Amino acid sequence: MSSKLLRKTASYGIFWIAVAAAGMSIDNSYYLQVLTFIGIHSILALGLNMLMGYAGQISLGHAAFYGLGAYTTAIMTVHYDLSPWLALPCAICLVILVAFIVGLPTLKLSGYYLGMGTLGFGMIVHIIFREWTSVTGGASGYVGIPPLELGAFSFSSSRNYFYLVWCTVLISIVLCQRLIDSRIGRALRSIHDSEHASKAVGVNTRNLKLQVFMLSAALAGVAGFLYAHFVSFISPGTFDFIVSIRIVTMVVIGGMASIWGALLGASLLTLLPEWLHAFSDFEMIVYGLILMLVMIILPQGLTRGILDIYERSHKKYFK
Amino acid sequence: MLRIRNLKCYYGRIIAVKGVSISVRKGELISLIGANGSGKSTLLNAICGLLPTWEGEIIFEEISLRGLSPPAIVKRGISLVPEGRLIFPPLSVMDNLKIGAYTMYRRKLHKNVLEDLEMVMTLFPVLKDRADQPAGTLSGGEQQMVAIGRALMARPRLLILDEPSMGLAPLLVEKILKTLAVLRDEGLTILLVEQNAQAALKIADRGYVLETGKIVLQGTASELLTDDEVKRAYLGKDYGDFYEGRI
Ligand SMILES: Nc1ncnc2c1ncn2[C@@H]1O[C@H](COP(=O)(O)OP(=O)(O)OP(=O)(O)O)[C@@H](O)[C@H]1O
Ligand SMILES: [Mg+2]
Numbered sequence: 001m002s003s004k005l006l007r008k009t010a011s012y013g014i015f016w017i018a019v020a021a022a023g024m025s026i027d028n029s030y031y032l033q034v035l036t037f038i039g040i041h042s043i044l045a046l047g048l049n050m051l052m053g054y055a056g057q058i059s060l061g062h063a064a065f066y067g068l069g070a071y072t073t074a075i076m077t078v079h080y081d082l083s084p085w086l087a088l089p090c091a092i093c094l095v096i097l098v099a100f101i102v103g104l105p106t107l108k109l110s111g112y113y114l115g116m117g118t119l120g121f122g123m124i125v126h127i128i129f130r131e132w133t134s135v136t137g138g139a140s141g142y143v144g145i146p147p148l149e150l151g152a153f154s155f156s157s158s159r160n161y162f163y164l165v166w167c168t169v170l171i172s173i174v175l176c177q178r179l180i181d182s183r184i185g186r187a188l189r190s191i192h193d194s195e196h197a198s199k200a201v202g203v204n205t206r207n208l209k210l211q212v213f214m215l216s217a218a219l220a221g222v223a224g225f226l227y228a229h230f231v232s233f234i235s236p237g238t239f240d241f242i243v244s245i246r247i248v249t250m251v252v253i254g255g256m257a258s259i260w261g262a263l264l265g266a267s268l269l270t271l272l273p274e275w276l277h278a279f280s281d282f283e284m285i286v287y288g289l290i291l292m293l294v295m296i297i298l299p300q301g302l303t304r305g306i307l308d309i310y311e312r313s314h315k316k317y318f319k
Numbered sequence: 320m321l322r323i324r325n326l327k328c329y330y331g332r333i334i335a336v337k338g339v340s341i342s343v344r345k346g347e348l349i350s351l352i353g354a355n356g357s358g359k360s361t362l363l364n365a366i367c368g369l370l371p372t373w374e375g376e377i378i379f380e381e382i383s384l385r386g387l388s389p390p391a392i393v394k395r396g397i398s399l400v401p402e403g404r405l406i407f408p409p410l411s412v413m414d415n416l417k418i419g420a421y422t423m424y425r426r427k428l429h430k431n432v433l434e435d436l437e438m439v440m441t442l443f444p445v446l447k448d449r450a451d452q453p454a455g456t457l458s459g460g461e462q463q464m465v466a467i468g469r470a471l472m473a474r475p476r477l478l479i480l481d482e483p484s485m486g487l488a489p490l491l492v493e494k495i496l497k498t499l500a501v502l503r504d505e506g507l508t509i510l511l512v513e514q515n516a517q518a519a520l521k522i523a524d525r526g527y528v529l530e531t532g533k534i535v536l537q538g539t540a541s542e543l544l545t546d547d548e549v550k551r552a553y554l555g556k557d558y559g560d561f562y563e564g565r566i
Pocket of ligand 1: 356402
């Protein structure tokens, strides 16, 4: 038990040292930007991982929550000239409320049907972003979203924003980990295994599924907020159905039910397109091929796969 | 403690339990026996809130269970060891047991949960060595112990078991049923559903026989064990001899 705790604390420590080291040593702002995107995507993947990896419920509409977070802050800061720090709690509350309203009926579904239900929700929200021009700016979206500032301190430099995003990632990780280690986490895993059995032993499966859905939506909303103030303009294309699928892919590729897996998946799916620019026309084909290969070779996802390889080589070494 | 009157359970338009009345008094071990498809599991699911489509009366400690959700019923003191055990195979034995305490797990109660874990481990010492192992890797008998332990973690006043002997060797069945008798002697009220009539009636105080959704016989365990009807239908001569030889 205590060795587990030690390992956990150590991994947070290493994580934080890595982030700090990257922040201090990297001067190239392009690299810092890519790392910032990895952070934003990690928050998305962490949230969905709670829902998919732990509770076993799929959502193919998570880009909608991501978009709602981004649009709320864009509208409030650009249109109404309010402070982003006021927009952030509003965005989170709105996203949670929408997740509650959407989750209440859809979480009664399961498997393919839940997939379909959330997919439909994602598409509706995307259409609203695109067509409700008077509020959302339509296809051209919003420009001139202000950078974040805290008193005299500005997050407009790549480095500062990088720190802000990765601090949020760390907070999300700690939050998720604490939840997973609690009775709630156990109950979520029991729902994943068998909702019927879980209900039979007294777990309120409906409420719990709804709550974890709201949590994962809230994290997506926070990611949307960070995204909007980072790139300073948003348009509906960033929050369409392909993005929902990409978030699911991050979780699956990284390895379900693993916090570090979510980070790994988010990193791979952010970096791959950057690396593959060289293939120009063939970019998407190579991208798809790599994802297929990963799933064929490591069907449990990167984290489990790498651990397995490590353990196997370790055993051989000691024998 | 538990009083069921004229209970009818429906699956859509199919009626699976057709007006059953049974009662369980505090401290009793009641066996409910019946062949496949007689409606035993349906009856238990109705009590535990897993099957909400029923008519009639289910009264537990003077309060009707009508409309209560399964968690609410567990909180009131009824725990179910479901048919086929339904443990969570990927989770460790320890986690399986802790999930049983879900309804009463508040920070303040943490000490109680640890005490209860200790109690379950004393009841089933094999589980102690297996605490960190995925429950799915245990033998059938050990899994049944996990299922019973998990139900006990909710501190029930009424423990309901749906065919705990299913798929177990006679020797293990005997062991599990003996544990139930011990629990009863310690004051726990138990409703035991079994097809294994002989073994179940041996430890029971009273029994009911269910046939196609109706109670056809009831009485004290010794009455039922010697009843010709029960012998013919559920014990069978060879079957009885088989168990006489072993137990
Ligand atoms: N989900 C369901 N939908 C429709 N009918 C059902 C359903 N579940 C059970 N039944 C029917 O209800 C009747 C009673 O089933 P039940 O599972 O309660 O029997 P049982 O006594 O527990 O049998 P077994 O000993 O095989 O477990 C059966 O005729 C069965 O076909
Ligand atoms: Mg049954």
